[in-house]
Amino acid sequence: MAQHSTHPGGASRVRRRALLGTVALAVLVSLAGLAAYLTRDGRGPSEALAPPPSSPTVSSSAPSASGSSTPYTRPRALPVPPKTHDPIAYGKAAAAALWSYDTRAYAHPELRKALRGWLTTEAKYADPASVDKVVPSAVLWKEMAANGQFATAKVYEGHFPNAFTRALQEDPGAITQAYVYAVTVSGKQSIAWKGSPDGGAESRATTLAVQCRPDHPCALVGVMPSVAP
Numbered sequence: 001m002a003q004h005s006t007h008p009g010g011a012s013r014v015r016r017r018a019l020l021g022t023v024a025l026a027v028l029v030s031l032a033g034l035a036a037y038l039t040r041d042g043r044g045p046s047e048a049l050a051p052p053p054s055s056p057t058v059s060s061s062a063p064s065a066s067g068s069s070t071p072y073t074r075p076r077a078l079p080v081p082p083k084t085h086d087p088i089a090y091g092k093a094a095a096a097a098l099w100s101y102d103t104r105a106y107a108h109p110e111l112r113k114a115l116r117g118w119l120t121t122e123a124k125y126a127d128p129a130s131v132d133k134v135v136p137s138a139v140l141w142k143e144m145a146a147n148g149q150f151a152t153a154k155v156y157e158g159h160f161p162n163a164f165t166r167a168l169q170e171d172p173g174a175i176t177q178a179y180v181y182a183v184t185v186s187g188k189q190s191i192a193w194k195g196s197p198d199g200g201a202e203s204r205a206t207t208l209a210v211q212c213r214p215d216h217p218c219a220l221v222g223v224m225p226s227v228a229p
Contacts, residue, residue: 076102076150078114083217087210090218091183092158094118098134098223099153099189099204103145108138120211120219125178127209127222134206134223148194153204155187161207161228179213180221184228 079097084090097118101111112135119126136144160168164182168175175181184207192199207228209221 076100076105076152078106078110079118080114081118081217081219085212085214085217087181087183087212087218088158088160090212090220091181091208091210092155092185094208094210094220095158095185095187095204095206096153096155098131098206099187100151101136102150103141104148104150108136108141111135118220120221122178122211125180125211125221130222130225131220144193149191150193151189151191153187153189155185157187158183158185160184163228178211180209180211182224182228183208183210 079100081097082090082093084093097115106114112132115131115135116128119128119131161182161184184205186203186205188201189204190199190201205227207224207226209224210218211221212218
């Protein structure tokens with residue numbers, strides 16, 4: 001169950017998050033909407049959040065360790081951002097990183113730190129809380145680690161949302177302030193654990209905000225709260 005913040009600024013952060021979905025709709029209407037989302041004021045440090053409903057969980061039927069030291073698949077390394085100036089290519093790589101994890105290879109704080117390393121260094125645009133939200137909570141991670149659970153991702157395609165493309169066509173110069181692009185990515189997440197190497201899989205889709213300045217490789221701005229077609 002989600003816990004209520006006891007910090008004085010907790011209420012304002014909750015209100016901002018409640019408005020996030022509305023702002024995301026504005027992103028689909030115009031680039032000005034995207035700028036409003038990216039430059040909203042007063043974001044506080046991210047708090048521990050429960051994973052969204054689509055986050056993987058440990059199967060109740062997952063057996064305990066058999067005692068064998070032979071891994072059933074090679075542990076995955078922490079995700080490293082690519083060097084590219086293509087927002088769609090970067091968005092696809094970021095989605096794959098967000099949908100993947102390996103509790104056998106690293107700890108929860110290590111994954112959280114690695115994913116934050118994908119974010120733009122421009123603080124007024126970066127939204128680390130949106131990235132933290134897609135990472136399983138520390139409590140859930142501990143349960144998954146007990147069963148050696150891991151997830152891999154396969155990306156099918158990435159594209160600019162229709163409304164974003166239309167807005168860009170109508171006002172090409174609007175993007176030149178922040179150079180932030182909306183990118184929608186679809187794919188599949190496969191989950192497995194000890195004793196069940198095949199595990200299960202589910203389709204995934206997400207819309208990311210990606211910054212690609214002409215003189216700097218792309219970086220992640222944040223994860224949008226809803227998927228833009």
